[in-house]
Amino acid sequence: MRIGIDVGGTHTDAVVLDGDQVVVAHKALTTADVATGIRNALAFLSDNGADMAAIDAVMIGTTQFTNAVIERRELSPVAAIRLGLPSGRGMVPKLGWPDDISTALGDRDYMIHGGYLYDGQKLSDVDDEEIDRVISDLKSRSVRTAAITSAFSPLNAEPEKYVAQRLRAAIPDMVVTLSHRIGRVGLLERENAALLNTALLAFADRVVRAFEDALLDFGIRCPVFISQNDGTLMAADFVREFPALTFSSGPTNSLRGAARLTGLEEAIVVDIGGTTSDIGVLKGGFPRESNMVVEVGGVRTNFRMPDIQAIGLGGGSLVSDNGKMIGPQSVGHRLVTEALIFGGETLTATDIVVAAGLADVGDASAVSDLPDDLIANGLATIRQILEDGIRSMKPNSDPLPVILVGGGAILAPQELSHASQIHTPEHSGVANAIGAAIAMIGGEAERFVNYTDTPRDAALANVTKAAESLAVAAGADHTSIRTTEIEETPIPYMDKGATRLRVKVVGEVAQLKGNGPET
Amino acid sequence: MTTTFITPEMLADLSAGAAFLATGGGGDPHLTYLSACEGLKQFGPAKMIGPQDLSDDALVVAIGAVGAPTTSLELLPSVDESITALQAYKDLTGRTVDAVVSFEIGGGNSLIPIVAAAANDIPVIDGDGMGRALPEATMMTYAIAGIHPTPAVALDYAGNTELVEADTAEAYERLVREFSMKRGGMALTAEFQMTGAEMKACIVPETVSLSIQLGKILRSREGSAEQLAARIAQVFDASIYGEFKKLYSGIVADMSTTVIGGYDVGRAVISPLQADGPSLAIDIKNEYLTAHLGEQLLASVPDLICILDYETAQPINAERLRYGQRVSVFAIGCPDHYRTPEALKVVAPRCFGFDFDYTPLEHLP
Known part of the structure; x- marks a missing residue:
């Protein structure tokens, strides 16, 4: 059996599912500390026939991280490190942000060389001396969190990984978000996403711990997952790294719940x-x-x-x-x-x-x-x-x-x-919680390809493989993975066949294989 | 003499108006807008003068970007790039530059010369070489008037420059496009140097100030597309553009494009808002090029076809147009620059692969 919980701004919904069957459902008010609302919901489920010892997995959807950004609270200062020079000179990180949230993240912005071009050539070489200077500045200012973004990192993430490795070697407690792990093509928007994510990391740690404590109080020791904005799940530990991926998961869960309730x-x-x-x-x-x-x-x-x-x-x-x-x-x-x-x-x-x-x-x-x-x-x-x-x-x-x-x-x-x-459908009032309970694990990859150089089949296979390994890394069972979306966007003004190719796959939660409701 | 000082605040209006005049093409001007704002914050407002205010023997050069808008999503523009392009032009050609001008008012290219003007304390001319957006350098009014595009200078993201010489505008177009593809997909060019007298004879005048006025109306959010139409019409009535017509309001019922020869080619079908009636078909090649109601032609390139969101009156470019959107379609007669026999050799419907001749908007139903 699974428990699905949806923590909304007003209501906390909870549901116990046995396969496709709703065993018990509950709608309660969200409490200021969230955890109390979840405890209340679990107490209701437990008192109304749910066997807490038989729960295989708990899936939680939450709006807490979206609301933290909107209300400008629980945000930590973050250094922005961008690799893209000599392009983008003067286009500093956080350009165009509202002042209050820009201030909340601090003023440590570093623009250095590195990154790639659309055709796979290097935009410029990474410069170790520049990285040394970034490290010594971070040390002197005691900044321990950074978002690292390099040009075309969805195509080639090596520069981001290299800087992360140098930072961690020099500053052991450094916490970083690499932009290619969180956003797609569109450097400024991806950098923004990485910055917001990094600013939420400390809060994410507290939230996940509160969830885990509440579940332990009810003797629930099974895997815990949090739902993402695309209708897939991440392991609770993954949320400690990528809280921003929960943005907008509420409407997603309601859509997914509707799909399940009607087939x-x-x-x-x-x-x-x-x-x-x-x-x-x-x-x-x-x-x-x-x-x-x-x-x-x-x-x-x-x-x-x-x-x-x-x-x-x-x-x-x-x-x-x-x-x-x-x-x-x-x-x-x-x-x-x-x-x-x-x-x-x-x-x-x-x-x-x-x-x-x-x-x-x-x-x-x-x-x-x-x-x-x-x-x-x-x-x-x-x-x-x-x-x-x-x-x-x-x-x-x-x-x-x-x-x-x-x-x-x-x-x-x-x-x-x-x-x-x-x-x-029946139970449509708790569609969100049902959507959380039935979610699967996803993976997504995006590349610029040219069908004149690489045949479409081969390009598709490469990108699909990249998406599959991301899904497996996030906890999906590899035998259950299927492709749910292929998006091909031809690029105007480019050579014939130049295309942005995006593939999305989903798979069942690996630990649940065999006893989950999906076959 | 009319001198306007362009401030960062005015750039928001200018880019909204430029999105309207982009007739479906031109890409997302957001990055260019952010970059130009930073430039003006750094160098102060840019001085803009009317074409007539430049002396006949002064030298003006056109500055803008050439390439695939999609790649600039990652390969960001630099705030100083138009300044560097202008400096490289002066260094490599040994020529002096008294003023700069845009080559295309539609989209982000309307903003690029402004920073160079502010930094060099020279004026930017109120006008451009298209009065809209079009895909190729050969279609600029400068080229049509016989101005030679070279010597020109192309600049890449890293500051590498190349002096470009070409015998024809067609050859030039191919050379700069090759340069941009080899250098990350985007390049800045300084090209089509003209004297003040030559510029006055071929520029589409006052399109920057017109774009600012349009943008102000569109950004006011004071009504739907149909409600704002009268105010938009007033702006065009007082301009060198022709008639302003509302063609249609409806719902996008079909939309498909594919890439052919480096262009987004396709068709959008818009059906009536209420009840039955004939649909409007828009043919697209990066820009909106023709509008047919059933079999009847309502408007075609080089006249402007613009699609606005029905409720919010925000311009919608072709890559954002999708099934189910409620839209209003307008057409505006192009400036007379595009109605001469010489101009129609490069911008008539047949130049875009259509099987019919150009009929001016005011002669169509």
Whole structure:
């Protein structure tokens, strides 16, 4: 059996899964120290039939690291070491960052020679004397954390590894993040990602220890995993090195949970909350990723993030203009006191569906005198908003199944154009925790290739192999690995055949082979 | 004389306007923008003058970047590179330079000469050699007017320079592109030196200030694309561009591109927002080149076709256009520079592989 826990900003959800079956589920408020919320959830599970001795694995999804960046807390100072000179002269690390977060990370920025070009040639040689100077400055200022980024390191990471090795040899307690381990092509965004990650390392250590302590209190000694933004897992120890990979794992887990609850691998998922609905796309059972630059706390990054569109429709959305206008303003979590059906005085989207007899929530008599045209307009507006949002997320014009999850799923009509079917699965309220519980281990590699020099098959095999070894290193069972995504981006203005090739693979958690639910 | 001082704050407007005038091409100007801001913080504001304000015998040179925008994601631009390129030009050719000018207003190339101007305390000219974005040096109004591109200087990321001499603009285009591919995929060039008099005869004037005005409107976030259209039209009405037309608002229903001969080639189909009706098809070769409603041509290169996000009015370039986006499509008549027989020999639809002649936007439905 597995436990899935999702620590959100408001709720901590927990679920025990036996194979595909939900044994027990629980939704509780997130506590300020997080660990207490998890202990409360575990206590509920334990008291309601879950055998803690039979748990094989615990999977945790958490927003703590995203929130730390957004709120500028728990961040440690970090030295930025970039290898790319003589290119990028004057383009200092942290350029364009908001002042407050730039200040939080300190002013130790070093730009030195090294790195590669798109065609595999050296951009410049690494200069040992420059590295000596960086080391002596770090020593004199007692800086012990650094993010190392070199040009085209996703293509060739040797310069990053070399500097890391020199630093560790000279300063034994040095802690570093190598950018090629965390981001993809796009030097500034990858460097930003590495810097944020490094700044979170000390906090990550405390968070993981708190998780482990809470589980030990309940006698749970099985492997613990944390979910990443791409819907795969990392071992808890891995989070101590890569906390930033948890950014945006909440929506990812909700998409993955929806896939598991319905068995669908290609679908649109609409997670309807109190204020907004998050719309995402399942591709091969995993969230479609955004190809846009993603800002985290005002910092541009190129993390692997799910492509999510948030629209202003939720259970608490305000209704105006005789039902022709719904949202984006909302009573939010005050829905349970302010909506008409809960004895309040605000007309919300939930009141409309209850008045129409489409949902049985609260006191229906409180909305029995709403005019028919208001109800009809309101339902039409809800449908229109959802249909527009779904249409703008669909990969092409073919109808796709739509899966509704979240507390506000009752808003959705029985029929939507662009939807081949509509699914509202049981336990959809804890889809996030289920998504965490069923996640797999992933690996991803990206290279610039030229199909004129290297045949496509050979190039694909090389990149796939690189992705597979990353997945195995992260704890995947190598016999279960399969490719989930191949992305080929031709490069304009370059030679014919020049392509950016990205491959993503997933595999089951190695320790669970044989007794896990996936076959 | 109208002199404007370009500040780092104005660069944000300029790059937003330049993204509009890039007509789908030009790449992401974010890195160039960051670099130019640093340059102006270091050297102070850049002085910009109108083309007429440069004396006829003064010497002006065009500066910009040539290469694959994708490689500059890793091979970062340097804040001082346009300054180095200008210095190398003076050193290698022995010529003097009284002013600098952009060769392409669409995309990041609109920003590159500005830092060189600020650092050398010479003016940057308010204008450019395209009035939009186009893929090749031979398509610049400077080349069309018969200005010889060489002697030119190409500069790589490491500061290596090469003096380029070529007998034709076509030969020059191939030489600088080879140089950039061998040197990491990106190069800076100083080229097309002209006298003030020659420049006045061929430059597309006042496109930098127009781009700043456009950017200001687009960045105001004061309405959807259709709501801002009237204000955008006013900017073009008062300019050397032709008619401004709203072509269509709809939803991207299909989008595919492949690389052919080093270009992103493909087609986007945009279907109506509500109900049924004919779809709009946009043909793409790096830039948006033609717009057809059913069989009917609505606009074609060299006139400008621009796609904005329907809700936010932000310009969308071709690599970011994707299925399901709600967009508004506009067309703007190109400046008369591109409507002469000489110009149409290099920028007419047939030059991009289409099987029809150019019809000016105002003669189309």
